[in-house]
Every structure is written in structure tokens, then in C-alpha cells.
Amino acid sequence: MNKKREREEYLEVLWRIKEDGIEDPDYLKNAFGSDFEPTIIEDLEQAGHILTGDNGSIVTLTDAGYEYARKIIRAHRIAEKLICDALGGDFESGACEFEHILNTDLVDSICVLLGHPRRCPHGKPIPQGDCCKTAARTVQSPVMPLTELESGMSGRVAFINYSDDMQIYKMDTLKIKPGGMIKLLQKSPSFVVSCEGGDVALDDAVASNILLWKEGGQFNAGGENMLGPGKCRRKRGFGFMRRKSA
Ligand SMILES: [Zn+2]
Ligand SMILES: [Zn+2]
Known part of the structure; x- marks a missing residue:
């Protein structure tokens, strides 16, 4: 797994901690188990995406980190929706690959195609893109x-x-x-x-x-x-x- 992708996986977990209101301070560490890599935390802090506490254990997303994570989550859930509804495939494995590849424009195009879905197949909210805000429904929507x-x-x-x-x-x-x-x-x-x-x-x-x-x-x-x-x-x-x- 490359570094960028690894960092994105950590940001994704941090997003879920925030979204679900998880209070367990070891949640991030446990989510990766023996693969947990402290240097990723350092990388993310240097990139200005997270803040760590004095003892290095408390991790929160900065505004920039939140925006970055939001894009990954949006790509992941839009991909799930595409794979599940339009392609009829196994979204559990496919979406994890998509989220690191799709750029914002592509995600928005898929979002338009799908009619700006609000929930992923798991029932989780899909963060809105510019496409959802400017045009609730467009002429291109099928x-x-x-x-x-x-x-x-x-x-x-x-x-x-x-x-x-x-x-x-x-x-x-x-x-x-x-x-x-x-x-x-x-x-x-x-x-x-x-x-x-x-x-x-x-x-x-x-x-x-x-x-x-x-x-x-x-x-x-x-x-x-x-x-x-x-x-x-x-x-x-x-x-x-x-x-x-x-
Ligand atoms: Zn989902
Ligand atoms: Zn949209």
C-alpha cells in the first residue's frame, strides 16, 4: 500500500470516529490492529491534517483534514452507490479501490448520473458535492x-x-x-x-x-x-x- 493511500485510510477512520461520535481513544489504533503505523500519524500531523495531544495519543482532524476526509468518504459512498445500484456489483470491495482514484470532477459526474443520492447502500449519509448544491436535479439526470x-x-x-x-x-x-x-x-x-x-x-x-x-x-x-x-x-x-x- 502506498503512503498516500495509507494516509487516506487513516483519515477515513478519523472521519468515522467523528461521524459516529466514537469516544474510545484507542479506536484508531485498534482499527488497524498490528498494521497500525505511528509514522502515518506523524505524516498526517506534518501535512496539517490532524492534531495530536501532548502524549501523542489524542487525535483530531483539523479543518483541512476534515475537508480531505470528506472527499474520500464522498468518493467511497458514491462509488458504493454506483456499484450497487447501477452496476449491480459487490460494493464492499470495489468502493475501497475507487475512493483513492476518483477525482472530485469524476465523483460529481457520477453523482449527477445517480441523481445526487443522499445515502450509501449502508444507509450512511453521503457528503454533498458542489453538484448537489447548485443543481438538485439537472437536465442530464436520467x-x-x-x-x-x-x-x-x-x-x-x-x-x-x-x-x-x-x-x-x-x-x-x-x-x-x-x-x-x-x-x-x-x-x-x-x-x-x-x-x-x-x-x-x-x-x-x-x-x-x-x-x-x-x-x-x-x-x-x-x-x-x-x-x-x-x-x-x-x-x-x-x-x-x-x-x-x-
Ligand atoms: Zn456505505
Ligand atoms: Zn451531487
Whole structure:
């Protein structure tokens, strides 16, 4: 593993410590076990990315380190989303390679393509990029929210922007998932859809977070279903959300 990559792995763990509010002072050390390398900490401090305490044990991210880590986390989670939703691959191994390669422009392009997803497949928030802030949705986006579908029309689910764990659970129960077909039966007084799990009413917030491929969308051309059920090799249910690698 090269030095740059090693430093980035440490920054990633430091981000997670902050994000999850982990208070264990040995968490960083334990995360790398016998591979823990104190010189990486020195390198990061010299680069101005972290601050260490007097005894060298307390480590916090500086503003610059936070921004750097934010980019890595964003690349990692966008890559997970791409691999899981659009390519149907094993995102656990693939995303770790991507995060060190992707530059900001490329990450933003993928973000646009995916419709600016807010959560990774683990349900963790994806830090926003400039693309998300300036244009919530752009003309290039091949997806549209369920709320824009005409009543009586059907569409194929591209992905779902989960806002919380409860939603993941609900969508799982209803069998609303990437690749599945969904038909909009009515829009008012509430959204009612027909899906694999039956006919169900959805509130506006949930409906607007279900993204469908537009007709002729890039991954849907020729009627080829690249998002078939089970193609995304993630664990189902709640187990996958407790992984450390999230
Ligand atoms: Zn974006
Ligand atoms: Zn994740």
C-alpha cells in the first residue's frame, strides 16, 4: 500500500470516529490492529491534517483534514452507490479501490448520473458535492422522482434515497427496490402504487425519494434489465448497516 493511500485510510477512520461520535481513544489504533503505523500519524500531523495531544495519543482532524476526509468518504459512498445500484456489483470491495482514484470532477459526474443520492447502500449519509448544491436535479439526470410519473404509468426503480433506517425497513418490506417495476395508481389524496409487495399508499416524502429511470435512460436502454433482483450482493435486512466499513 502506498503512503498516500495509507494516509487516506487513516483519515477515513478519523472521519468515522467523528461521524459516529466514537469516544474510545484507542479506536484508531485498534482499527488497524498490528498494521497500525505511528509514522502515518506523524505524516498526517506534518501535512496539517490532524492534531495530536501532548502524549501523542489524542487525535483530531483539523479543518483541512476534515475537508480531505470528506472527499474520500464522498468518493467511497458514491462509488458504493454506483456499484450497487447501477452496476449491480459487490460494493464492499470495489468502493475501497475507487475512493483513492476518483477525482472530485469524476465523483460529481457520477453523482449527477445517480441523481445526487443522499445515502450509501449502508444507509450512511453521503457528503454533498458542489453538484448537489447548485443543481438538485439537472437536465442530464436520467432519473426522475416517482412523484413526476403520470397516474396509470409504470416505471423501473433506479434507486431510493433513504432518509432513515425506518424507510429502508419499509421499502424492504414492500419489496420496492432497484430494478423492480412500480406502477402509480393515483396521486391524490395520497400516492398509491402497485409494486411487488402489493398496492400501497406512500406519503409525499417517501414517494419523492423513489427515483425511476426515465424512458430510454442510460441503464435501461433496449429494455435490458441490468438491475435484476439479487444482482446487488449486499446483505438484506439490518445486518448490513452495522458493518464498520460503512
Ligand atoms: Zn451531487
Ligand atoms: Zn456505505
